[in-house]
Structure formats: C-alpha cells, structure tokens
Amino acid sequence: MATNRQAAATSPWRAPIFFAILAVLFILEGTVRNSMFSGSWNTSLAILNMGLISAITALGVNMQWGYAGLFNVGVVGFIALGGLAPVLVSLPAVEGAWSAGGPRLLLSLLIGLGTLALAKITWMKTRSGWIVAAVLVIGFFVYRWLFDPAVIAIEANNPSRNGNIGGLGLPVLLSWLAGGLFAAIAAWAIGKVALGLRSDYLAIATLGIGEIIVAVLKNEDWLARGVKNITSIPRPVPYEIDLQSNPEFVAFAARWGFGAAEASGIWVKLCYMLLFLVVLLTIILLAELALKSPWGRMMRAIRDNETAAEAMGKDVTGRHLQVFVLGSAVIGIAGAMMITQDGLMAPTGYNPLRYTFLIWVMVIVGGSGNNWGAVLGAVLIWFLWIKVEVWGPTLIGFLVTPLPDGGFKTHLLDSAPHMRFIVMGLVLLLVLRFAPRGLVPEK
C-alpha cells in the first residue's frame, strides 16, 4: 500500500453507491423472507448495530494503519479492556466487597505501578541492572503480599453471586469514555516500548498484549468474575419488558402493524442504533477535521516517507505514539459500547480471529486511510460474516448433492461453518493484491 498511495481519479459516486447497496442489503434482510434473508427487522437491526460497533473499531484501526502505517494486532485486547469499563463504572457497588479488601487491593496495585516507575527512575539514575532487579524483586514481593489476601477476601465475598469488586454505579454512557481511557493507557505503555523499533515489533508486541489482557479478564475473578461472566449491565435504553407492559407503546406498535414483543425489540435496537450513530459520526467528524489540519498532513507525510519527514524535523516516534494512543482509545470506546449493548461481559468470547483479524479485513476491504471506507468495509464485512454462516451450509449442501452419502459428505457438511475463515482470508488476500486501496480509496 505504501507503494501506491497516490490517488488515481475515482468517481465521486463510488462511496454513495456502495452505501446504497449496503442499505438495500439491510432492507432485504428486514423484509424478504427466503433461504437467503431472514425477513425480520430484529435480525437486520441487530446485524446493523454490531456492524456500527465494528465500524467504530475499524475507525480506530484505520487511524493507526491508514494515517500512520502502524500495524496493531492486539485489537482484541483493546476491545476487551474497553469492555471492562461498563463493569467497573456502571455496575452498582457490591455489598461488602470494598470493605473486604478494596483499599488493600488498590494499595497493592499502586505499589505494583510504583515499583515499575521506581525501577525506571533507578535505571535512569544509576544504569545498574542489579539495583533495578533488586527494586523489581522487592516490589514484586510487597505487591503479592498485599495483593493475594485482598483478592482472596474479595472473591470469598458471596462467591456464587458476586465475588468481584463491583462498580461505581455511575451512568453507563460514562463508561464508554472510561473504556477509551483504559485502552489509551494500555496503548501508551505498549507504544512507549515498541514504537520507534522495526515495524514488525509493534505487531508482535500488540499480539502479546492482546492475549495478556484477555487472559487477565478470564482469570482475575475479582475484576469482572472471570469466566463466570457478569450479567445485567445497566442499559442506557429502555428494557423490552417495560415497553411491552406500557399500553401507550403497545397501541403505538399496533398502529404500525407490529406485535408488542417484536416492536419492543425493534424499538430498543433503534435506540441503540441512534446512540451508536451519534458516537460514530462524532468520531468521523473529529477524525476528518484532524486529517485536514496541519497535524493530519504531517501524519500522512510521516506515513508516506518517514525518513523525509524526520529530516524535516518531525518527531516521528512521538507522532506515532500519539496516533497509536488515539486509535486505541477509539477501539476501547467500541469495546465498551459492545458490552453495553450485550448487557453481558463474557471474556471467553474474545477470540482474536473474530476481534482482531476480522476488523483488519474490514479496514483493508473498505479502503485504508479513508474513514468512510472503513465504515463501509466494517458494516459490509460484518453483514457477510453473519450471513456466510447461513449461506455457507446451504451452498455446501447444494454443492455436495451429487456426492454419494457417506463419511466424506457428512464431514464436508459438518465443516461448512469453518468456511468463514477461508472466505475471509481469501477476501483479505484478494483485496490486498488486486485492489490495495480498497472499495473507497483514500482521496
């Protein structure tokens, strides 16, 4: 991509046409019921909402890749970290958890961070590996001595229902910002180490941080109950059950020809859609303004020729760190939004293939460097990802009809769900090779 960034003239109608096609697909999904579409507005809107969240994630990745050429392979970690925010910010406080070990836990975490900072200062001052090692070892044992009993006490607090530290009970929308902040802090730490080295090192380091964040969420029960999951995260929109028992809403739904149950689902999803659209458009607006500013021109100059930009006195590593933190914050916001929509925090669901590499396919297909392209790619690929699950078995079933019944045929039929990965790999490779600038190229 770096080799052919120079824009060839493309039709200004390209993006609107693709978005129109996308709209038609969603309308078909909502209205037509056949072997390809479900004909349910609830399904259609559910896909769209998740597509919008993916679009925000893709915007974050696009900032890092499209603006600066940074390859982040730990997207799943930043999404997961963002997802932690609704749990810690918006859940009500757990009775007895804070008094069981809260202050001690907080102190131990502070000591852990303090140890790292102290080690860094010692290194700067003395340049002696032994003293730094001693600081780290002592700090580690103090940290564990404080941390372990606190965690045991918190996890012993009503373990069947809670066993976690609980939240602050603040409005859930606030947690979206907190999610961005969490991801930004992690990105700063990782960027500080890996940026400025070879370009692949950042990729490998982010791959690691992604896996570690997911491992922490799975295993630290005090934080978010680990694999026992957190349910009933507060919602910013009404509950279906309340709508169904509201006679005004039922009458309103009947006027449009919907049953109360179906209409309440649609209404809730529309509310979410509105919220997501507001966030998405705000981020796009800010991103576009930034891109058109001198800062944006500098970012693109750095991306296209680092050496030249550095010779012009630009702080390449510093700018990279900036854009890496910003992009990760956007990814974190998307993670928090996803958990809010699901109302459930289930760390086992954070699969890197789904949350890192699929997002990458979205960005590349949409057109790296172009915000609208990233949005288009995200919604389109998400739609296909969901529908291929339905279409794949049908297609395979059709293809294998001439084969005789037997082990091989059943094997092929059973493995049809795995087709998704092959299709996505193919799409990524084909776009990378034949249309490296994506569906909606950078202007």
Add this chain to the structure above:
Amino acid sequence: MDILNALVAFLNFVFIPAATYGAQLALGALGVTLIYGILRFSNFAHGDTMAFGTAITIMVTWGLQALGISLSPLPTALLALPVGIAATALVVLGTDRVVYRFYRVQKAAPIILVMASVGVMFLMNGLTRLLIGVDEIRFDDGARFIINVRDFREWTGLQEGLALRTTQVLTLVVAVLVVWALFWFLNRTKSGKAMRAYSDNEDLALLSGIDPEKVVRMTWIIAAGLATIAGVLYGLDKSFKAFNYFQILLPIFAAAIVGGLGNPLGAIAGGFVVAFSEVAITYPWAKVAGYLFPDWQPDGLLQLLGTEYKFAVSFVILIIVLLFKPTGLFRGKSV
C-alpha cells in the same frame, strides 16, 4: 534437607518439561528466523502452518493405524511425518507463488508482507479447521513412558517419583538431529551457503549468480519442514488443538527475537530461554522448597505467576529484549 528428592522433583516438574518445550519452541523459532533472514518479514502464519502440518500428519497417522501399521514402541506419527512435511511444503510453496512473490517482486514494505501473512494465516486456519475440526486430539500411540513414577520409586527408594515420557525423549532426540542437519546444510552445502550469502547481502548474492527464487523456495521448504516437525512434536507431547497453535506464535516470536531475528543459533538459545523462564516462573515451588527446607512452612504455593499467565512471561522477556537489546542476544538483524 533432602537434596536428592528436591533434585528429582526439580527434574520431573521443571527441567524435563522445560527442555522439551524449549526444543519445540526452538524448532518453531528456527522457521520464523529463517523466513525473516531470507524474506525479511515476520511470518504470522507460522503457527497455523505448524497446525496444518500436524493436522495432515494426524490424518495420515489415522490412515496408517487403520491399515494396522505401527511403529511401536514409537508413535506412528513419526512414519506419517514425511507425508505431513511434503504436504505442508507444497502448500507453503503455493502460498509463496500466489501471494508473497508478487510483493517481493514489487519490493513492497515489509509490513505489507506481514499483512499478507495474516491473510495466509486465516486461510491456513480455516483449512485446518475444515480438515480436522477444532476439538482437542491426542494421537500419541506406542509406549507412553520410558521411566514411570512407580518404577522409579522402586529402583531408587526415593519418596519423589520421576516420569520420563517417550514423547519427551523423542522431542529432544528429533530436535538435536534436525538442528544438526540444518546446520550441516547451512554451513557445508553449496545451497546452504547460497542461503546464508543471500541473507547477509542480497545484492552481492545476486551479483555472484545466486538464483534468488531458488533460495526462497529452499527457505520455504525448510521452514515448512521445521514447522511440521515442531508442530507434531508439540502435539505428541501435549495434544493437538488448532487454537493452541495460534497462541504458541507469541512464545515463538519471543524466542526468535530474544536470539536475534535472522540468527539460527539465536533462535535455539531463545527457545530455551523462553521455555525455562516460562516453566520456572509458573511452577509452584512449594514442593521443592519443602524438601530443601523442611522446617519452613510457606503459606502459599510459592508460585510467582499462575499458569494461565504463561504468555505474559514470553511477553515480558520480549519487552525486556526490545528495551535493552533490540537486536537480540546473538546480534540478529535490526531496523
């Protein structure tokens, strides 16, 4: 103080598992480092190449078992291994021809090649799932133990038992043979020398009449062989699960970078550094300490980090190396 029992416990729970794991990582890291040295990009598809090779080997093993052929007391998978290597080499050469060569000719930025390797990873992952599914598979047949715990206790009269599994010895023996063969090839044969020359200085190698495409093909074949062997050994020792092979990518990269990317000797050292740190940090030392200091009753398990966080160990090693010695312990390539 009971040094003998402590030593046996240490051997049994730390040294032998770490040495085995280290050998597996070293083989994986060798593949990554060779690709890096010749093609100059980090191959993210390496873990899934290992999985693919192992999957083919398992399927051939099943075929052999169905025919009643076995290699008892050694696992049948050894017989199937050449087929697995050949199939993987073919697939990998195919991906080079179809995917990577285009970018090589174009002289694209390394990061584009990394991204293409992510696409290949997706493809390989899907292919492996399609072939063999996502479940955990055990395919080690033949004798399970060379020394088992009960016999060991009877022979030595010690309280602590020692188990030495066939797969562990097999891993170490095969790894030593493979590494020996690889170094012989790189240092003694004309093709191996051509590869090293190409890795050191591409332009000079071209001027000396070395055919780059031939070097690249050879690299892929060797990398496929190393990946399949590493994958099969890992699968025999633990078990085969496609997702684990994706996760092992991080320790493998850590090993290759610790040793210095592009340096084969470094990859081997790096593999053992990562494996020993990982096992030593996640092992609960209470048992060993109990033998050494019978009077001391520690509260916990003396485990520095839970086993769930073993990837954090490779990650921290990686960070330390990146911070202080980005070229690795053995001076690999940088920038």
